[in-house]
Amino acid sequence: MGYAKVNECIIPTDLHIAVKDNTWVRVNEDGTVTVGMTDVAQSLAGPILHAKSKSPGTARKKGRPIATVESGKWVGPIKSPVSGEIIEVNEELAANPRLLNTSPYRKGWVVKMKPDNLDADLADLQIGDEAVEAYRKKIEEENIPACSHIEGTEDYE
Amino acid sequence: MAEEQRAKVQSGEPKSRPIRLIDAGRVSALRSQAIYHALAYAKHPETPDTIVLCEPTQPYVCTGFFQPPSKEVNLERCAELGIPVIRRETGGGTVLIDEGQMFVQWIFHPANLPARTDERFVLFCESLIRTYRAFGIKAAFHAPNDVQVHGRKIVGTGAAAIGEAQVVTGNFIFEFDFEHMADLLRVPDQRFRQLYLEGMKRYMSSFREELGHLPERAEVKKRYVEQVAGLLGRPLQRAAFGESEKQKIAELEQRLADPEWVFEGAPARAAAKKSDERIVKIQADVFLAFSRFGPASQPLYLYLQMKKGRIDRLQIEGETCMTETRCRAFENFLRQVELKEDVLHELISDYFALHEVQSCMSPAQWVEAIMKLKKMKK
Numbered sequence: 001m002g003y004a005k006v007n008e009c010i011i012p013t014d015l016h017i018a019v020k021d022n023t024w025v026r027v028n029e030d031g032t033v034t035v036g037m038t039d040v041a042q043s044l045a046g047p048i049l050h051a052k053s054k055s056p057g058t059a060r061k062k063g064r065p066i067a068t069v070e071s072g073k074w075v076g077p078i079k080s081p082v083s084g085e086i087i088e089v090n091e092e093l094a095a096n097p098r099l100l101n102t103s104p105y106r107k108g109w110v111v112k113m114k115p116d117n118l119d120a121d122l123a124d125l126q127i128g129d130e131a132v133e134a135y136r137k138k139i140e141e142e143n144i145p146a147c148s149h150i151e152g153t154e155d156y157e
Numbered sequence: 158m159a160e161e162q163r164a165k166v167q168s169g170e171p172k173s174r175p176i177r178l179i180d181a182g183r184v185s186a187l188r189s190q191a192i193y194h195a196l197a198y199a200k201h202p203e204t205p206d207t208i209v210l211c212e213p214t215q216p217y218v219c220t221g222f223f224q225p226p227s228k229e230v231n232l233e234r235c236a237e238l239g240i241p242v243i244r245r246e247t248g249g250g251t252v253l254i255d256e257g258q259m260f261v262q263w264i265f266h267p268a269n270l271p272a273r274t275d276e277r278f279v280l281f282c283e284s285l286i287r288t289y290r291a292f293g294i295k296a297a298f299h300a301p302n303d304v305q306v307h308g309r310k311i312v313g314t315g316a317a318a319i320g321e322a323q324v325v326t327g328n329f330i331f332e333f334d335f336e337h338m339a340d341l342l343r344v345p346d347q348r349f350r351q352l353y354l355e356g357m358k359r360y361m362s363s364f365r366e367e368l369g370h371l372p373e374r375a376e377v378k379k380r381y382v383e384q385v386a387g388l389l390g391r392p393l394q395r396a397a398f399g400e401s402e403k404q405k406i407a408e409l410e411q412r413l414a415d416p417e418w419v420f421e422g423a424p425a426r427a428a429a430k431k432s433d434e435r436i437v438k439i440q441a442d443v444f445l446a447f448s449r450f451g452p453a454s455q456p457l458y459l460y461l462q463m464k465k466g467r468i469d470r471l472q473i474e475g476e477t478c479m480t481e482t483r484c485r486a487f488e489n490f491l492r493q494v495e496l497k498e499d500v501l502h503e504l505i506s507d508y509f510a511l512h513e514v515q516s517c518m519s520p521a522q523w524v525e526a527i528m529k530l531k532k533m534k535k
Contacts (some may be wrong), residue, residue, distance in 0.1 A: 044273050046301070049224040063382040068222065072301045074274040075222045076318035143271045 007139050009147035010039040011132050012105055016125035018081035019134040021063070024105065025081050025125060032087060033118065035066060036109040037078050042101045042137065043147035045071040051097040053089040053111050060086060060113070062121055067093075067110050069100065081125060084115035101150050115131040175394035177207040178382060186217035187410045189254065190243050193262040193326055195405035196398075197319035206269050208385065209262040210378055210391065216255035216334075217241040218341050219313065221248050224421060231343045240341060244419045247315030247326060250438055253338040257363070258313075258328040259374065261285065261381065266429050267323045278302040278314060280388070281325040285312050287384035288329070288377065294367045303441040309362035310440035328351065330379060332365040333357075345435045348474065352460055356439040436533040441468065446530040451475070457517075459528040468494050468527075478517035487514070496531045498524055 002013040011017070016025040022041035026034040042048065053067040060066055065077035066086060089111050092101060099108035115121060126134050138144065181192060189211050196207055218235055219242075220226050226242050229251040263270075263281060270277050282304050287305070289296035289311065296312075299305040304312035304327075322371055339354040365371055386393050398406065412418055425483040436446040442465045450457045455476045462470035471488045479487065490508055494501060505520040518526070 052223070070221075070223050070248040071274055073221075073278070074316040074318075075248040102326050140173060142272050143266065147278075147283055 003106050005144045006132060006136045007144065008149075009139065009144075010105075011135050011137065013128045013132065015105065015131075016081070016122055016127050017131040018079075018125050018133070019131065019138055021081065022081040023078060025122070026109075027118070028112070029120075031118070032114050033082060033084070034056065034072045034109050034112050035078075035081060037069075037100060037104055037112075039104050039147050039149075040139070041078075042104045042108075043149070044144065045069060045074065045076065045100075047071055047119065047150050048097045049094040049102045051100060051110075053093065054086055056086050056088055058086045060084065062124075066113075069097065078110055080113070082113060082115045082118065082121040084113040084118075086111045087114050088112040161377075165411060172337060175205065175392045176386075176389065177205040177396045178393040179209045179376065179396055179398060181211035181466065183214045183231060183397075184211045186213050186215050186241050186254070187243060187414055188406065189213040189260055191246055191406050191409040193321060193324055194246060194497045196262075196264040196402055197322035197324050197410040198404040198409070199399075199402050200264060200266075200320055200322045201271055202249055202266070202321070204266075206263070206265040206396075210259065210381070211262070212256065212374065213254055214256060215241075216337065217243055218251060219250045219254050220244045221244055221474060222317070223248065224251050226251075229343055231341050234341055238341075241336070241414075242419060243413055244524075245315065245413075246319055246486075247316040247317040247324065249313070251342060252313055253334065253341055254328070254431055255334060255337070257332040257334065258330055258532045259377065260326060260328050263325045264322050265325075267318070270323050270325070271303065274316065275301050275317060277323065277325055281316075281327060282312065284381065284385040284388050285327055287388060289367075290385060291380045292364070292368065292372055292377075294364070299441055301441070305440070306362050309360055309366075311362045311367070329381075330361075330363040330369050331374075333361060333364045335361070342437065343435075345432050345436075345447050345476060346458075348458075348472065349435065349445070349460060352470070352472065353439070353445055353464065356445055356462055357367065360440045360443050434533060436530075444534050446533045448526070448530055448533070450526050451517075455517075457526075459526055459529065459530060463496060463531060463534065466496050468492055468496060471527075476517060478515055483512070483514060486512075491527075496527070498528055501527060 004011045004013060022038045024036050024038055028034060048069050048071045050070040051067060060080045062083045063079050066080045067078040071077060090109050192209055218228055218230050230242055266451045282298050286296045286298060286304055294306055296304050296306045302314045303310055311330055312327050335354055335357045339350050344350045354489060355532055382393055433449040436444055438444050444463045446461045448459055457475035460472040468491050471491050472487055473484055477484050494504060501524045502520060505523050509520055
């Protein structure tokens with residue numbers, strides 16, 4: 001699995017990334033997608049204390065929340081990068097929300113979805129060098145500090 | 158650090174662009190929460206960054222987004238006293254809000270605040286710290302999101318991404334009704350309630366506690382406006398709510414009062430069953446935890462107040478097989494001891510050997526029980 005580092009933030013090159021909302025999409029073999037938040041998102045939020053996903057069966061439009069997280073008195077949504085139905089949630093996050101910090105691209109996945117129109121949604125996301133460059137630009141423009149990893153990164157190192 | 162934040166904020170924003178200041182004055186309990194939610198949901202890219210000041214006219218219990226009122230709040234007591242329970246979209250714990258507090262609410266475009274959550278709290282808290290200091294109160298930032306004076310909390314904070322805005326809220330504490338707060342929190346028993354009350358009195362402060370009197374509200378507002386304008390390097394321009402914002406506030410008042418939202422489908426007045434475990438946060442470094450151990454026929458109750466990873470206070474109740482005097486001496490012996498398994502094991506073993514302590518539990522079992530309480534803290 002390839003990745004790049006921008007300002008200490010890990011950007012996978014094989015995932016489709018919604019740079020604006022700091023989320024990622026992995027396309028599974030069965031046509032479903034796995035969705036999560038990026039390293040940038042976990043670093044900006046800080047140590048996550050609570051996570052709650054929408055229930056399986058919930059239909060979500062792109063940009064609507066699929067989960068809500070709390071890190072030290074701040075609460076924020078994880079916005080869906082695709083439209084579709086939530087078919088599975090990562091049950092481990094409720095008991096161990098820190099997985100979002102320690103393993104944002106693997107153990108800390110958030111939901112699996114059955115997309116309504118995957119091709120159209122993927123066209124709005126970025127992948128590979130394009131995603132890396134988009135993140136580089138965002139990090140510069142928004143003065144995003146270097147990513148911090150509270151317990152290292154299990155994902156790529 | 159606040160200076161760095163200020164520089165960052167200024168770099169992306171024309172210095173001349175004013176911040177809208179809305180002094181909403183005295184408002185109902187529900188409105189004091191609905192305002193910032195509504196302004197955030199109504200925000201569009203052209204809406205100026207807004208700071209709202211408001212003061213609730215009646216007491217209410219406010220729970221954080223992830224704090225289920227059925228577990229956190231003494232709902233029977235609230236109903237008896239007619240105290241509303243309002244759940245907010247920002248984080249943090251359960252608090253009593255009343256006339257003794259004044260809200261400061263920032264509803265900003267995300268680009269005009271630091272990107273990191275912890276840095277947003279630093280900047281926001283700095284505006285309150287400078288105001289307290291203008292009154293001679295030596296307030297200081299205490300990571301990650303507290304303002305303290307001599308180790309006592311003097312500001313409550315919360316934050317959220319709501320709609321297209323980043324929201325940060327906090328309050329000046331003029332005076333605090335500790336007894337009322339202890340009465341309205343759901344606790345396992347009266348001993349826990351008493352310890353919680355004593356913990357709050359020891360670790361929370363207010364304008365009244367620090368100055369010996371209450372400053373004029375208008376003077377606090379004036380000083381705050383001066384300090385926040387200087388901190389952010391932007392002028393503040395007084396304004397009123399727009400028509401669409403007023404509509405949104407009315408809409409949010411309904412939503413925030415809806416039992417479906419507040420209780421998330423749980424029974425609003427579920428009978429409070431005595432729980433076997435409970436932990437509450439008193440301030441950033443201080444937690445009070447309770448757990449029941451042993452068989453039902455011979456229960457043992459431990460109440461542990463933790464401060465910065467050490468035992469601040471321990472109370473033991475129930476069957477210990479120790480004499481009363483020995484039990485109290487054991488509690489005192491453990492004060493200030495570091496909450497680490499090896500440290501506790503060595504000290505308790507030595508203590509039991511030195512004093513030939515007869516206890517129902519071995520040193521290892523005591524360590525296990527105390528560490529269980531420590532682990533309840535997230």
